[in-house]
Amino acid sequence: MAHETILLWPLLIALLTPILILASQIINARRSRKTAVGFFHPYTNDGGGGERVLWCALKAIQEETPDLPCFVYTGDHSASPLGLMARASDRFGVNLLNPPQVVHLNKRKWIEEATYPHFTMIGQSFGSVYLAWEGLCKFTPLYYFDTSGYAFTYPLARIFGCKVICYTHYPTISLDMISRVRERSSMYNNDASIAQSKWLSQCKIIYYTFFSWMYAFVGSCAHLAMVNSSWTQSHIEKLWRIPNRTKRVYPPCDTSRLEVLPLERQAEVPKIISVAQFRPEKAHPLQLEAFAIAIRNLDFDLPRPKLQFVGSCRNKADEERLQDLQDKAVELKVDGHVEFYKNLMYRDLVNLLGGAVAGIHSMIDEHFGISVVEYMAAGAIPIAHNSAGPRMDIVLEENGQQTGFLAQSVEEYADALLKVIRMPETERLKMAAAARARAGRFSEQRFNDDLKTAIRPILHRAYEQ
Known part of the structure; x- marks a missing residue:
């Protein structure tokens, strides 16, 4: 012993x-x-x-x-x-x-x-x-x-x-994420192979539920x-x-610097800006697809718009996503109407915002949406995803005046793009002014x-x- x-x-x-x-x-x-x-x-x-x-x-x-x-x-x-x-x-x-x-x-x-x-x-x-x-x-x-x-x-x-x-x-885990797995919806954070399998989906629900308990404790x-x-x-x-x-x-949101930009847009070519990091949840491919549809359906007598992607790359994966996006523009035959700006200085971003008639955003359940507010403050009409922050806090009426558009599907985004491009200047200025007033609620x-x-x-x- x-x-x-x-x-x-x-x-x-x-x-x-x-x-x-x-x-x-x-x-x-x-x-x-x-x-x-x-x-x-x-x-x-x-x-x-x-x-x-x-x-x-x-x-x-x-x-x-x-x-x-x-x-x-x-x-x-x-x-x-x-x-x-x-x-x-x-x-x-x-x-x-x-x-x-x-x-x-x-x-x-x-x-x-x-x-x-x-x-x-x-x-x-x-x-x-x-x-x-x-x-x-x-x-x-x-x-x-x-x-x-x-x-x-x-x-x-x-x-x-x-x-x-x-x-x-944003919460690391949310009740929406669990419900999407339960509904077997395929997304960037729920692989299609899992969504298509009842057994794997059930396993993921258990995993998410266990994780949410831990997240509740640590938070x-x-x-x-x-x-x-x-x-x-x-x-x-x-x-x-x-x-x-x-x-x-x-x-x-840097509304003060953007609010001094003139609401009038002098450029002959309408510019649509997209400001977001090159990450999967930002859904850049959807924007390209909607833009391609809008180009095809645009009246012959109207100038072809230009889509400007502005974002930063954190790592090699982001760099690869940017390259895939550039390849997709070629595949959709709109590469001549699309520009890419990586890791842009802020003053250069302000210049681009000052020339845009609209700003596009497509992340599902974007917790807030700073870029949407920046569009509005700069005088660019927002076209944002119809969920979470943009729907609940940002793209709301200001004194009874519409401040932008909300969309979900590729077709809805394309339709919103066409509405902005076809919009008479007086109507656009009225909506842009209301959007700018709304953006003031989210100032620095x-x-x-x-x-x-x-x-x-x-x-x-x-x-x-």
Whole structure:
């Protein structure tokens, strides 16, 4: 018996050693915790609306508490304090008061989609925990501010003694996603082979249900959850069940810079603009197909329009999607009427918006739709997907005047495009003016004020302790 006990000691030591090491790291991190804000945003070069939120939120906190240091956790190895400050200004027109400090993350591959060919959602979620561990061990702030939607990191941040604040653009799992799998609808996040199989669909429902339970738990760990739209708020409140800690803060749209653009469009060729990252959920092929139909059905005496795709590429997969889109334009025989702009500077985007008569958007259940607001502020009539943010918050009547079009099918998009191109100038100007007035509800200043109001209680209460 004594001999067996002796043999068990190495096994116990082997099991306890990593636990003790992890506990020691947490204790040391909590002791060295700094009164600062740490923004968890692994992709500070994605160029999308999420990055704009990061810089605007950082600026708002700098204005609210000027002596509170701000740090950014990023997986971009070339990022530097001055470089990020310049990027915020050059790419988004956001002028930070001071350059943020940088905490470099070397394990970003663990949240890359390509790392998880199967069970991608849960793989990325647990990968984010590992990534957050790396960041929090390097630097532990009093406030952990997630601006990328990595909810599985919230319990870990609380273990490290942080106050957890988040800005949620969309739920990682939603009730709509589960219902689509149950209905066996094929989409970018529900492969056709699964949708066609009753057994595989049932397995995925179980997987999604289990994941939603975990997501509900980790999300409830947030001290303050800000959401970007009515649609997101509805889902988050049902899942996380912390309505008293959930605040709706519409995302920052650069309406002030765009509102000064003239509503009149002088170009002889009508321009349709599409602003979105080259990601599968943005449904760019649908836009091309609708544009091709509109070209074929356009009156002979009207000038042929031009479709301008503007977006950023995060990785090789995005680059391949862009190339596929260019190939599809050739296949549809509209390549002579289509232009592609990759990773455009913000001032160049403003120039393109100022020349567009319409802006097209086609993502299903777009949580909000910053690009739609930008179209409206710039004087381009929006043609947006008839779901979620655009339908519930944005493309609504303004003082009884229609502000744009909502569509779902390729045919509906083509019909909306033709309506805009054929629209008399006086009617277009009237609709564009109403759309611009509506866009004013989602200004950067409105975001700034609402975010400060939301974070002020938690920020000052903990900061003063």
